[in-house]
Amino acid sequence: MHQLYKLAFAAILTLPTSWALAQTAQELAVKKMIEPRLGQGAKVDSVTKTPYSGLFEVRVGSDILYTDEKAKYLFIGRILDTKTYQDYTKTRVDELSKIKFSDLPLASAMKVVKGNGKRVIAVFEDPNCGYCKRFDKTLQEVDNITVYTFLYNILSEDSITKARDIWCSADRSKAWDNWMLNGKVAPAAAAGCTTPHEKILALGKKLKVTGTPTIFFVDGTRIPGAIDAQGLEAKLVTIK
Structure with missing residues (x-):
């Protein structure tokens, strides 16, 4: 990776959060300049001019970077509002990482319904993941939820x-x-039993799930990592 990519950046600004998404001639020009400077094999998905002091958003996969109009400098970090401390970069990353929950192949997941089951989440977990075990213990404290x-x-x-x-x-x-929850190993599977392992691996790669647990909500948002019951309840309340 190019040395510029390793630079650290922290910007604190007070500006609106939205901007036009269509790539202009200037944005395409910046993309053409910045892509080869990120190093061999780097692929820039899009460049968008932001309201932040002339900065351009550079999207590389699920990562958000910033550069100037001449692609001379690369800024890595978050943009915050100095009055509200709203994290505009996080908001943008969350927007880009949204999924269509109804497209998930729920038949390839295990399903548990607690209480009325009206609140729904899907979780990607590995059986050897310690944080997944912690989150599963947290789920024991949460009612009226369906977990895939x-x-x-x-x-x-x-x-x-x-x-x-x-x-x-x-x-x-x-x-x-x-x-x-209890460390009790399941009996060995029958020789002819098949699983959706490869299908779920491909799905996780497509959705850019890079760690476990990763929690998806019906509004398409996600939370990577384990959260406590209070945090989960707070998130579920925000979903209409």
Whole structure:
């Protein structure tokens, strides 16, 4: 990666959060200049002029960087409002990482309904993930929720084996809880049992799920990492 990419940046500004998304001739010119300067193989998805002191947003996958109109400087960091401390960069990243929840292949996930089940989340988890186990314990404190768990086995080969044994159990959800909450290993799966392992790996890659747990909400937003019950309840309240 080009040395410029390693520079650190922190900007604190007070400006509006939205700007036009259509790429102009100037934005395309900046994209043409900045892309080769990010290093061999770097691919810039889009460049958008922002209201922030002439900066241009440079989107590389799910990452947001900033540069000037001549692509001479690269700024890495977050833009904050000095009055409200709203994180405009986070808002933008959240917007770009939204998914269409209804497109998730829920039949390939384990389903648990608690209470009336009206509140719905989908979680990508690995059976060997310590933070996933922490989050699953948190879920025991939350009621009136439906949880879809995708077995996203990315930590080790052993994760694939454990997930297969759990998926092939007579009661998948019970086998999952037994392992994640109590450390009780599921019986070995029958030789002919198949799982959606490859399908879920491809889905996670497509959705840019880079770690576990990753929690998706019906409004398309996500939270990477484990959160406590209070944080989960606070998030669920915001979803209409």
